[in-house]
Amino acid sequence: MSDIIRIAIQKSGRLSEDSLRLLKECGIRFDNGAGKLKTTATNFPAEILFLRDDDIPGYVEDGVAHLGIVGQNVSEETDRDVDTIYNLGFSKCRLSIGIPRATGYQGIQDLQDKKIATSYPRILSKYLKSNGVNAEIHEISGSVEIAPGIGLADAICDIVSSGSTLLSNGLKEVEVVMRSEAVMIAYKQMTEGQRAILNQLIFRIDSVQAAKN
Ligand code: PRP
Ligand code: ZN
Ligand code: MG
DSSP states (O other): OOOOEEEEEESSSTTHHHHHHHHHHTTOOOOOOTTOSEEEOSSSSEEEEEEOGGGHHHHHHHTSSSEEEEEHHHHHHHTOSOEEEEEOOOSOEEEEEEEETTSOOOSGGGGTTOEEEESOHHHHHHHHHHTTOOOEEEEOSSOGGGTGGGTSOSEEEEEESSSHHHHHTTEEEEEEEEEEOEEEEEOTTOOHHHHHHHHHHHHHHHHHHHHHO
């Protein structure tokens, strides 16, 4: 069988549309009918996998997918052994700490001994440590913004893009922990044939990016 590369993108979420658009702008044609988890491109040696973004770095580390498009936030939190090969410049967001709007805030020391809910325990704990703050990190996998309102935590640390999720949950942003954008990550042990396909793809991404600047 001739070489093919498997590209993992987010099934549904903030990165999905931009990731699909990038592949289409690169001239890669495929059918992504609703609910499809895998599809084969019709004019490029690639398969597209539609996965939960948090799972993508693990699949790429194992070589189940050869390339993945994820946020730097997810890549850093999962800390897998992959190569980050392209800063894509879309799906920009912040990983931020939020607290209830009515709560006063002088500075990061106010988080001392507080309980913070997050899906990013690794990044958050590094950040708190580097700021000399000791807080209790409560890991939850989704709907983090609800935690203060139901008495589960004093603060949250989650992705902020438009800010509308914070707003509609009565929270305000008080610290930016990291800024993030979409990146392409790659499996470290691709075959020569796969690398050749990757180089074609990178050439196309370069052209798409150049046209935007
Ligand atoms: C993030 C975050 C919020 C939302 C914030 O989710 O968890 O739900 O985006 O965006 P807003 O400021 O525009 O309202 P993300 O897309 O990273 O997906 P996931 O948590 O489901 O992986
Ligand atoms: Zn996610
Ligand atoms: Mg979310």
